[in-house]
Amino acid sequence: MSTTITSQLNKSLELLSDKLGTQDTKILLLALVEITLKEIDTLDTFSQRIKEAYASLAAANSKSKSKKNTSASSANAGTFDFHPLKVINKVDYEITPGAAPDLNKLVTMYGMEQLPAALERYRKPRLLEAVSQIEKEYPSHKLAGKSKATIETIIAFLVEHAKNQ
Numbered sequence: 403m404s405t406t407i408t409s410q411l412n413k414s415l416e417l418l419s420d421k422l423g424t425q426d427t428k429i430l431l432l433a434l435v436e437i438t439l440k441e442i443d444t445l446d447t448f449s450q451r452i453k454e455a456y457a458s459l460a461a462a463n464s465k466s467k468s469k470k471n472t473s474a475s476s477a478n479a480g481t482f483d484f485h486p487l488k489v490i491n492k493v494d495y496e497i498t499p500g501a502a503p504d505l506n507k508l509v510t511m512y513g514m515e516q517l518p519a520a521l522e523r524y525r526k527p528r529l530l531e532a533v534s535q536i537e538k539e540y541p542s543h544k545l546a547g548k549s550k551a552t553i554e555t556i557i558a559f560l561v562e563h564a565k566n567q
Contacts, residue, residue, distance in 0.1 A: 407463055409523055416525060419500045427500050502531035505564045517564055521557045529556045536563050 415427040424430050442449050508520045521529065533545050533556060545551060545559045 407459075410459075412523060413525070416500045416528075425500060500528075502528045502535065503560070505532065505560060505567070509564055509567075514561075514565065517561055518557055521560055522553070526553050526556065529553065529560065532560055536560070 412427070415431060418434075419425070419427050419430055422430070438448075438452070442452070503521055503524050505517070508517055512520050524532075530548065530551075533548060536543055537545070540563075543563060545556065547555075551559075
């Protein structure tokens with residue numbers, strides 16, 4: 403599965419998880435598939451809408467694969483190709499897209515160079531949760547204008563904090 407598709411899947415699952423008030427996106431995905439299997443035979447329009455959405459996403463994916471990847475612009479466009487520095491088989495190192503980013507885990511897995519791109523996969527509310535955690539642990543580290551901060555500003559703050567750890 404391409405990085406763009408994976409990123410889009412994670413974002414969509416996170417949005418749905420937020421709307422439904424669930425926490426585990428893997429269980430949510432399984433629930434969606436099981437319900438789809440049951441409903442697909444009873445609702446003709448449901449099957450057709452899935453096929454149309456699939457065709458649209460497949461076309462968009464094939465277009466993105468044909469574009470040439472560039473290192474800096476690809477990271478900003480959400481097509482960054484991650485290369486884990488370390489494979490960690492412990493449950494406590496599982497990264498949950500629906501939770502606030504854990505800088506230590508992300509740095510351990512991807513390193514400082516890939517940290518900004520890894521953080522771009524999180525939505526603003528989750529990034530702000532990470533900022534709040536840092537501000538609680540380190541009262542001298544504050545993000546100025548937090549309520550109006552852009553995602554880029556928040557990511558820069560988080561990266562700077564990770565560098566100083």
